[in-house]
Amino acid sequence: MRLLIVEDEGGIAGALRQGLSEQGYAVDVARDGEQGRDYALSAPYDVMLLDILLPKLDGLSLLRDLRKRGMTTPILLLPALDAADDRVAGLDAGADDYLVKPFQIDELLARLRAVIRRSEGRVAPVLNWRGIALDPARRTVTRDGEPVRLAAHEYRTLLALMERQGRAVARDLLEDLVYGGQGAIESNTIAVYVHQLRRKLGDDVIATVHGYGYRLGEER
Numbered sequence: 744m745r746l747l748i749v750e751d752e753g754g755i756a757g758a759l760r761q762g763l764s765e766q767g768y769a770v771d772v773a774r775d776g777e778q779g780r781d782y783a784l785s786a787p788y789d790v791m792l793l794d795i796l797l798p799k800l801d802g803l804s805l806l807r808d809l810r811k812r813g814m815t816t817p818i819l820l821l822p823a824l825d826a827a828d829d830r831v832a833g834l835d836a837g838a839d840d841y842l843v844k845p846f847q848i849d850e851l852l853a854r855l856r857a858v859i860r861r862s863e864g865r866v867a868p869v870l871n872w873r874g875i876a877l878d879p880a881r882r883t884v885t886r887d888g889e890p891v892r893l894a895a896h897e898y899r900t901l902l903a904l905m906e907r908q909g910r911a912v913a914r915d916l917l918e919d920l921v922y923g924g925q926g927a928i929e930s931n932t933i934a935v936y937v938h939q940l941r942r943k944l945g946d947d948v949i950a951t952v953h954g955y956g957y958r959l960g961e962e963r
Contacts, residue, residue: 749779776800810837817858834895
């Protein structure tokens with residue numbers, strides 16, 4: 744498993760390299776945003792750890808650039824404790840998850856397993872359903888040919904449902920697919936994402952299976 748760390752603080756980068764190498768990861772470290780972009784574009788990585796406050800090119804700008812280029816590598820943000828706005832902006836820009844500094848190596852390893860598990864088995868062909876097209880490779884969604892902007896967790900919710908067309912998906916399973924089994928998810932979180940998807944894509948797109956979960960289509 745090959746991993747890229749983009750982190751400018753030498754102590755943090757060194758500790759991460761050592762801890763992850765001991766767990767069997769092959770680790771490369773970039774010390775600024777421009778170097779991180781060069782590394783990311785020059786070799787395939789299974790996952791990327793990305794600091795936000797980087798010299799030369801900040802982490803959010805690097806994240807947006809990589810996603811615009813079609814890169815689907817799972818990216819885990821490493822924001823500071825008080826960077827709530829950056830966490831939201833990062834998820835909306837295409838980050839797969841975040842872990843606030845400081846953190847324990849065991850928590851980082853659990854988050855890495857979660858984002859890698861979510862990324863495995865994703866198929867490249869475009870998924871289509873009643874005028875909605877979802878392209879996993881480009882992380883884009885259109886309805887009747889028009890682009891639809893989705894936040895990261897809205898996108899994952901829609902992807903999970905479109906990958907299971909014709910089947911009801913349990914709420915607990917949706918939570919696990921969207922969050923990777925992190926736990927401590929508020930009870931109405933998935934319902935909020937479904938509401939947002941209905942608002943953006945149409946009320947008839949997602950049906951509620953009462954007492955169970957959701958499926959594409961049919962009456963609510």
